[in-house]
Amino acid sequence: MDFLLSGQLLFAALVLGSVYAVIALGLNLVYGTMRLLNIAHGEIVMVGAYAAFWGFSLLGLSPLVALPVVGVLTGAIGLFLYGTLFRAQLAANKPVAQLEASSLLLFFGVSIVMQNLASLAFTATPRAYQHLDTVYQIGGVAMTGNRIATLVVSVAILVAVLLFLNRSIYGLAVKALIQHRDAARVVGINVDRVQTVSILAGFGIAGIAGALVSMAEQISPFMGFPFTIASFVVIIMGGLGNIVGGIMAGFLLAFIEIYAVALTSANFRSILIYGIFVGILVLRPQGLLGKARRS
Amino acid sequence: MSSPPISAKTTMRGRTTMSDFFSVRDLHVGYDEVRVLHGVSLTAVEGGITAVIGSNGAGKSTLLRSLCGIVPIGSGTVSFEGRDVTDQSAERLVAGGISMVPEGRWIFPDMTVLENLRVGAINPRARAVKDETLQAVMEMFPRLRERSSQLGGTLSGGEQQMLALGRGLMAAPKLLLLDEPTLGLAPGIAKQIFKILPDLTALGLTVVLAEQNVSKTLSIADYAYVLENGGIVLEGSGKDLLGDDAIRTAYLGH
Numbered sequence: 367m368d369f370l371l372s373g374q375l376l377f378a379a380l381v382l383g384s385v386y387a388v389i390a391l392g393l394n395l396v397y398g399t400m401r402l403l404n405i406a407h408g409e410i411v412m413v414g415a416y417a418a419f420w421g422f423s424l425l426g427l428s429p430l431v432a433l434p435v436v437g438v439l440t441g442a443i444g445l446f447l448y449g450t451l452f453r454a455q456l457a458a459n460k461p462v463a464q465l466e467a468s469s470l471l472l473f474f475g476v477s478i479v480m481q482n483l484a485s486l487a488f489t490a491t492p493r494a495y496q497h498l499d500t501v502y503q504i505g506g507v508a509m510t511g512n513r514i515a516t517l518v519v520s521v522a523i524l525v526a527v528l529l530f531l532n533r534s535i536y537g538l539a540v541k542a543l544i545q546h547r548d549a550a551r552v553v554g555i556n557v558d559r560v561q562t563v564s565i566l567a568g569f570g571i572a573g574i575a576g577a578l579v580s581m582a583e584q585i586s587p588f589m590g591f592p593f594t595i596a597s598f599v600v601i602i603m604g605g606l607g608n609i610v611g612g613i614m615a616g617f618l619l620a621f622i623e624i625y626a627v628a629l630t631s632a633n634f635r636s637i638l639i640y641g642i643f644v645g646i647l648v649l650r651p652q653g654l655l656g657k658a659r660r661s
Numbered sequence: 662m663s664s665p666p667i668s669a670k671t672t673m674r675g676r677t678t679m680s681d682f683f684s685v686r687d688l689h690v691g692y693d694e695v696r697v698l699h700g701v702s703l704t705a706v707e708g709g710i711t712a713v714i715g716s717n718g719a720g721k722s723t724l725l726r727s728l729c730g731i732v733p734i735g736s737g738t739v740s741f742e743g744r745d746v747t748d749q750s751a752e753r754l755v756a757g758g759i760s761m762v763p764e765g766r767w768i769f770p771d772m773t774v775l776e777n778l779r780v781g782a783i784n785p786r787a788r789a790v791k792d793e794t795l796q797a798v799m800e801m802f803p804r805l806r807e808r809s810s811q812l813g814g815t816l817s818g819g820e821q822q823m824l825a826l827g828r829g830l831m832a833a834p835k836l837l838l839l840d841e842p843t844l845g846l847a848p849g850i851a852k853q854i855f856k857i858l859p860d861l862t863a864l865g866l867t868v869v870l871a872e873q874n875v876s877k878t879l880s881i882a883d884y885a886y887v888l889e890n891g892g893i894v895l896e897g898s899g900k901d902l903l904g905d906d907a908i909r910t911a912y913l914g915h
C-alpha cells in the first residue's frame with residue numbers, strides 16, 4: 367500500500383482536481399446565475415480541445431499561447447446560445463423549474479449536434495499531439511511539462527475568478543444574482559449583463575480546460591460526456607451554485623477517483639463516478655459541502 | 662373627530678400634476694392570470710412619509726414592486742421628478758434614485774454584511790458617494806458595523822431588516838420604498854424601526870411605506886392611502902385617518 371503515499375498519485379490527483387474544478391466552475395456559473403442545466407458543457411470542453419489541436423497542428427501554435435483565443439471562441443458559442451435560446455426566457459422571469467427543464471432539453475440537442483458536427487468535420491478517430499511532454503523529476507515525482515502547465519493555468523484561473531467574485535463590485539453582482547435573483551434586480555444590478563458575462567466566462571473557461579486537457583490526453587468528438595458527468599457530480603457535491611463548494615468538490619472527486627482507481631482498476635472509474643452521483647442525490651441532495659441555494 | 666372618506670378619483674385629479682416629485686396615476690398591475698391593482702393613483706409627499714395601509718392581500722407589495730420595476734406595469738403612469746418612468750427597468754429606476762426595501766428583506770444570505778451593503782451601491786450615482794453613505798448607514802445601525810464580516814443569512818430577523826434598510830440606503834436614493842419593514846419582528850425592534858423612519862426624511866429622503874401596523878404607521882405618516890382589494894378606498898393625513906371611524910373599526914379594532 368506504500369504506493370498510496372507516493373507523490374505521483376498526489377500530483378495526478380491535483381492535476382485532475384484542478385481540471386475538474388475549472389470545468390465545474392464554468393457549469394456552476396451558468397447554473398447559478400441562470401438556473402440553466404448545461405449538459406452540453408463537456409462538448410464545449412471538446413471544442414476547446416479541437417481548437418487547440420488544430421491550432422497546434424496547422425499553425426504550430428502552442429496551446430498555451432492559444433488559450434485566450436480558445437476561450438473567446440467557446441465563450442462566443444455561449445453568447446450565441448444565450449442570445450438565441452435563453453435570453454428571452456430569462457427576461458420573462460420564467461419559474462426555475464421551467465428554466466431547468468427547458469435548458470436540459472435544449473442543451474441535450476446542442477450536445478448531440480456538436481458531437482455529430484465534430485464527427486463530420488474531424489472524423490470520429492481519436493487524435494493526439496505531442497507538446498511539452500518533457501518529463502521533469504521534482505522531489506522524486508515524474509511530471510510532464512504539459513501536466514505542470516495544466517495545474518498552474520487551472521489554479522491561476524480559479525484564483526482569478528475567486529478574486530473577481532470577492533473583490534470586484536461586478537463579482538459581487540454575480541454572487542448576488544446567484545443567491546437571490548429578485549433581490550439582485552431590486553438593488554439595481556443589470557441582470558442581463560451579469561448573465562452575459564457569466565455565460566461568456568463559463569463557456570470560455572470550459573474551452574480553455576479542453577485545450578489544457580488536449581495536451582496530455584487523446585481527444586475525440588465524444589470526449590465531452592465524461593466531463594459533463596464529472597462536472598455535474600462536482601457541482602452537486604459542492605452544492606448547486608456554491609462556487610467555493612464546487613471548487614473544493616472538484617479536487618475531492620479527483621482525489622477519490624485517482625486513489626480508488628489506484629486501489630482497484632481503471633475499469634471501475636465510471637462505476638465509481640456514477641455511484642457517487644447517485645449516492646449524493648439519494649443521501650444528500652443539498653450537496654456535501656454546501657446547502658442548496660434558494661431560487 | 663372623523664373626516665369623511667374622500668373618493669380617491671376626484672381628489673387625485675386635483676392633486677396629480679407633472680410637477681409632483683413622485684406620483685402614480687391609474688395603475689393597473691397583475692400577474693399572469695390574476696389582476697391585482699385596479700387603477701391605483703397616489704402622490705408621495707416630497708420629503709415626507711406617505712403610507713399605504715391595507716390588510717393581507719390588498720396589493721401593497723404588488724404596488725411597490727411595480728413601482729421599483731420588478732413587476733411589470735399593465736397600464737397607467739408613474740412620474741418621478743417630472744419625468745415619465747412607467748416602463749423603466751429596475752436598474753434604471755435605481756440609478757435614477759428610487760430604491761426599494763422589499764418585504765421579506767431579501768438580503769443575500771451567503772454574502773457578508775459589508776458585501777450586502779457594497780452591492781447596494783452598485784449604481785453609478787451611489788458608487789461615487791459609497792464611502793460616505795456607508796459611514797452614515799453604520800452610524801444609523803451600529804449593529805451592522807459590529808456584524809460587518811458576518812454572513813447575512815446568520816443575522817437575526819431584526820438585524821436582517823436593518824441590513825435590508827441599510828442596503829436600500831446605500832443606493833443613495835431620493836425615494837425609498839419600504840414594504841412592511843416591521844413584518845415578523847419583535848415589538849421592541851419594530852418600535853426602533855418606526856423611530857428611524859422620520860430620521861430618514863430629515864435627511865431629505867421621500868418615503869413610501871406599506872404597512873399593516875396601522876396605528877404606528879398613521880402616527881408617523883404625513884399622508885396615507887388605504888388600499889383594499891387593489892383599489893384606494895380612503896386617503897387623508899395620518900392624523901385624520903387615525904381619527905376616522907371607518908379606519909378605527911376596520912383596522913384598529915375599536
Ligand SMILES: Nc1ncnc2c1ncn2[C@@H]1O[C@H](COP(=O)(O)OP(=O)(O)OP(=O)(O)O)[C@@H](O)[C@H]1O
Nearest residue numbers: 692695697715716717718719720721722723724873
Ligand atoms: N407572484 C405572484 N403571482 C400571482 N399572484 C400573486 C403574486 N404575488 C401576489 N399575488 C397575489 O396578489 C394579491 C396581492 O398580493 P400582495 O402581496 O400585493 O398583497 P399585500 O397587500 O402586500 O399583502 P401582505 O400584507 O400579506 O404582504 C394576492 O391575492 C396575491 O395572492
Ligand SMILES: [Mg+2]
Nearest residue numbers: 721722764841
Ligand atoms: Mg405585502
